[in-house]
Amino acid sequence: MLPQEIIRRKRDGLELSGEEIAFIARGITDNSLSEGQVAAFAMAVFFRGMTTAERVAMTLGLVRSGVTLDWNDLDLPGPIIDKHSSGGVGDKVSLMLAPIVAACGAFVPMISGRGLGHTGGTLDKLSAISGYDVQPDVATFRRVVREVGCAIIGQTDDLAPADRRLYGVRDVTATVESIPLIVSSILSKKIAAGLDGLVMDVKCGSGAFCDTEVMARDLAGSLVTVANQAGLSTTALITDMDQVLGRDVGNALEVLETIAYLTGEGPRDPRLHEVVMALAGEMLALGDLAPSVAAGRARAEAALADGRAAETFARMVAGLGGPTDVVENPGRYLAHAAVIKPCTAARPGHVVGMNAREVGIAVIGLGGGRSHADDAIDPAVGFTEFVDVGTKVRTGSPLCLVHAAREVDADEAIARLRKAIRIGEPAPPPRPVVIDRIVE
Ligand code: URA
Numbered sequence: 001m002l003p004q005e006i007i008r009r010k011r012d013g014l015e016l017s018g019e020e021i022a023f024i025a026r027g028i029t030d031n032s033l034s035e036g037q038v039a040a041f042a043m044a045v046f047f048r049g050m051t052t053a054e055r056v057a058m059t060l061g062l063v064r065s066g067v068t069l070d071w072n073d074l075d076l077p078g079p080i081i082d083k084h085s086s087g088g089v090g091d092k093v094s095l096m097l098a099p100i101v102a103a104c105g106a107f108v109p110m111i112s113g114r115g116l117g118h119t120g121g122t123l124d125k126l127s128a129i130s131g132y133d134v135q136p137d138v139a140t141f142r143r144v145v146r147e148v149g150c151a152i153i154g155q156t157d158d159l160a161p162a163d164r165r166l167y168g169v170r171d172v173t174a175t176v177e178s179i180p181l182i183v184s185s186i187l188s189k190k191i192a193a194g195l196d197g198l199v200m201d202v203k204c205g206s207g208a209f210c211d212t213e214v215m216a217r218d219l220a221g222s223l224v225t226v227a228n229q230a231g232l233s234t235t236a237l238i239t240d241m242d243q244v245l246g247r248d249v250g251n252a253l254e255v256l257e258t259i260a261y262l263t264g265e266g267p268r269d270p271r272l273h274e275v276v277m278a279l280a281g282e283m284l285a286l287g288d289l290a291p292s293v294a295a296g297r298a299r300a301e302a303a304l305a306d307g308r309a310a311e312t313f314a315r316m317v318a319g320l321g322g323p324t325d326v327v328e329n330p331g332r333y334l335a336h337a338a339v340i341k342p343c344t345a346a347r348p349g350h351v352v353g354m355n356a357r358e359v360g361i362a363v364i365g366l367g368g369g370r371s372h373a374d375d376a377i378d379p380a381v382g383f384t385e386f387v388d389v390g391t392k393v394r395t396g397s398p399l400c401l402v403h404a405a406r407e408v409d410a411d412e413a414i415a416r417l418r419k420a421i422r423i424g425e426p427a428p429p430p431r432p433v434v435i436d437r438i439v440e
Pocket residue numbers: 167176181182183185186
């Protein structure tokens with residue numbers, strides 16, 4: 001087979017065979033495909049798309065490029081279940097969900113990413129806890145999953161290495177936004193993690209990669225179909241990302257919000273709670289730890305209420321090198337910003353909408369996110385007490401508190417937020433946070 005002939009066939013809109021796609025995936029892995037050929041293939045797929053069969057073949061080709069984790073030898077007394085989000089602003093759901101479902105008997109080996117662009121990354125949030133090792137050796141990862149029930153760590157080099165090469169090329173050739181390539185990229189890493197089941201949280205709205213419901217449905221539908229055909233039981237929820245999720249945005253600030261949520265201290269944001277519980281119900285039902293999603297949700301509520309989820313979070317942090325008392329004394333281990341300043345409403349009315357993407361970009365402006373993959377970040381900065389869409393405000397009412405390293409940064413963020421948060425009339429109708437559930 002010749003790479004250029006396969007690229008030509010895809011360029012001309014023909015369906016590739018399983019063998020052809022496997023050949024391409026091998027060529028990406030062993031470098032027998034040049035950078036130019038990988039880029040041309042990605043661009044051909046971007047314009048011509050892929051059938052479901054091609055997507056399944058691509059996913060499995062990327063899986064075969066590296067190792068697949070095997071949990072069988074640990075004889076775990078429960079299913080291996082994970083959740084993956086397509087990324088949002090204020091999305092700290094993984095930090096809450098992994099310990100909740102682990103406390104209900106699931107095992108969650110969660111391999112997460114760093115933030116890039118306007119969306120935050122789970123790994124950056126956990127890195128804000130002093131001592132937490134996001135890149136432990138495999139033995140430590142497996143031990144924490146076995147002993148605690150969950151471990152959240154960074155991508156390892158040996159899972160789906162062809163995806164890393166392909167993603168690197170896509171990133172610099174304007175081919176990231178291709179549903180078939182996104183589906184195979186996400187699912188290859190999840191299948192390589194040796195899961196029994198996966199729940200996808202496909203975010204939809206201004207703060208998400210999918211900014212329309214049509215796109216979110218397209219992505220969620222394909223993820224569910226391709227994953228199931230590739231042998232991984234998967235369901236998906238489409239959830240709202242047209243406003244910040246929860247009350248706080250920023251790495252250390254979201255860890256604080258997580259600890260308050262798990263311990264029941266302070267108000268619980270109802271939209272965030274709804275997303276966490278809906279996903280927990282899905283995960284527990286998928287793993288046969290509950291007879292239905294509703295029953296799974298009830299189990300999750302109980303694990304949260306009686307403190308088991310908070311204890312599991314604490315044990316995960318300690319197991320991965322963090323402090324043993326982070327839940328009791330979070331302020332000791334998380335950085336604080338030097339400047340805290342309110343962003344206030346410039347006019348009276350209702351918060352009628354929000355550009356969540358701009359809020360994420362404002363966090364980058366404060367130094368809390370990255371413009372380039374190797375940028376250092378300031379974990380302390382961000383926003384707290386973020387206003388909800390629908391809230392009635394007067395002139396001067398706080399829309400949020402800005403946490404910044406310098407006064408000038410806080411002022412810049414305030415100017416950006418005032419543009420991102422739209423105030424007007426009438427009050428918008430309430431929007432459900434879980435938009436739809438997608439199953440096979
Ligand atoms: N996340 C991934 O892992 N891959 C993509 O292609 C997009 C988002």
